[in-house]
Amino acid sequence: MWLQASCSLEFDIPVPTPFLLMLRPRSGTQQWVAREDYMLNPSVPVVEFTDQFGNLCQRLVSPVGWFAIHTTAVIEVADAADAAPGAPFVEVQCLPDSALPFLLPSRYCESDRFSQMAATITAGFLPGYNQCMAIVDYIRNTLQYAPGAGQAIISAAEVNQQPQAVCRDMAHLGIALCRALSIPARMVVGYLEGLMPMDLHAWFEAYVGGRWYTFDPTQDSLAGGRVAVAYGRDATDVAIYTQFGDPVELLSMYVSVDRLPGPPH
Incomplete structure (x- = not known):
């Protein structure tokens, strides 16, 4: 199936603040990312790197005041998650x-x-x-x-x-x-x-x-329609955003997932 998944974050930033973001899904055996939009308002320089688990991470310093992040991806995913009763233990x-x-x-x-x-x-x-x-x-x-x-x-x-x-x-x-x-x-x-x-x-x-x-x-049941964004050992490794320094206020967070009738044109 084809899905459009979006995440929007809005912050009130008291001082210039370093952020580490993990908001970009990557293509793999279980999903194919056909299209992405990644918008920052106001726009700031971003450096992207891949962490030890293969996650796509973005580093930036947000400006003072209102700051918004919006991501949208169109992804082809499995209709149902694989199940394999009897699959053996691997030594x-x-x-x-x-x-x-x-x-x-x-x-x-x-x-x-x-x-x-x-x-x-x-x-x-x-x-x-x-x-x-x-x-x-x-x-x-x-x-x-x-x-x-x-x-x-x-x-x-x-x-x-x-x-x-x-x-x-x-x-x-x-x-x-x-x-x-x-x-x-x-x-x-x-x-x-x-x-x-x-x-x-x-x-x-x-x-x-x-x-x-x-x-x-x-x-x-093992429903399909899953879009993996980040993998890690536990919650420490998979935070969608991490800010450093003085606390910032998260004003709003909005997530949506919509099924599309077919692939994007």
């Missing part, structure tokens, strides 16, 4: 080098604290994809998905003590449990068609059967 010595960072504990995914819990949740399931699904089912049945309920970023260990969670928190718990089983897992932030209320969304991917597969504890 650590056989993993690609690029997957190894996603085996280790990280700031918000303390996988070293979840070994026993992960083993209990996945007991009796085939190693690999089926274990990941058991983890997703556990999270979905244990935590109430409450979009918009959590502003502060909390770790997997803290999430595990809560009755409800936002998508980011549920992804953190899923990642920590997968890594506790030596299954590489990474966080994804992007867009999801039909998400209610509409916002940026977070899910996770796990490496089994020789490739990355999508898992999303917030959804009853």
Whole structure:
């Protein structure tokens, strides 16, 4: 399917402020970016680089006063996320080098604290994809998905003590449990068609059967219409914007995802 995904941010800037942005999706095996618009108002110089996870990042210094960022992308994506029950566990010595960072504990995914819990949740399931699904089912049945309920970023260990969670928190718990089983897992932030209320969304991917597969504890089925914008070890790596220095006020944020009848002309 073809989607048009947009994100608009408006800030009140008290002093010239350095920003690091992560707002550009990139083409890959699961999506093709056909067209993009990236507008800054007022316009300022931007330097773009690719981080260690392949994310397209932009550096700039915003001027004092009102400052707005607007991005729109037209992307071809899968109608449904791939599912692969029975996809096998990949032994650590056989993993690609690029997957190894996603085996280790990280700031918000303390996988070293979840070994026993992960083993209990996945007991009796085939190693690999089926274990990941058991983890997703556990999270979905244990935590109430409450979009918009959590502003502060909390770790997997803290999430595990809560009755409800936002998508980011549920992804953190899923990642920590997968890594506790030596299954590489990474966080994804992007867009999801039909998400209610509409916002940026977070899910996770796990490496089994020789490739990355999508898992999303917030959804009853593996819906397609996903646009990945950023990948990382946890929320630390995938912030769509990071500002440095004195705090700035985010005046508004608007996200939209619309299905298009066909490719752009």
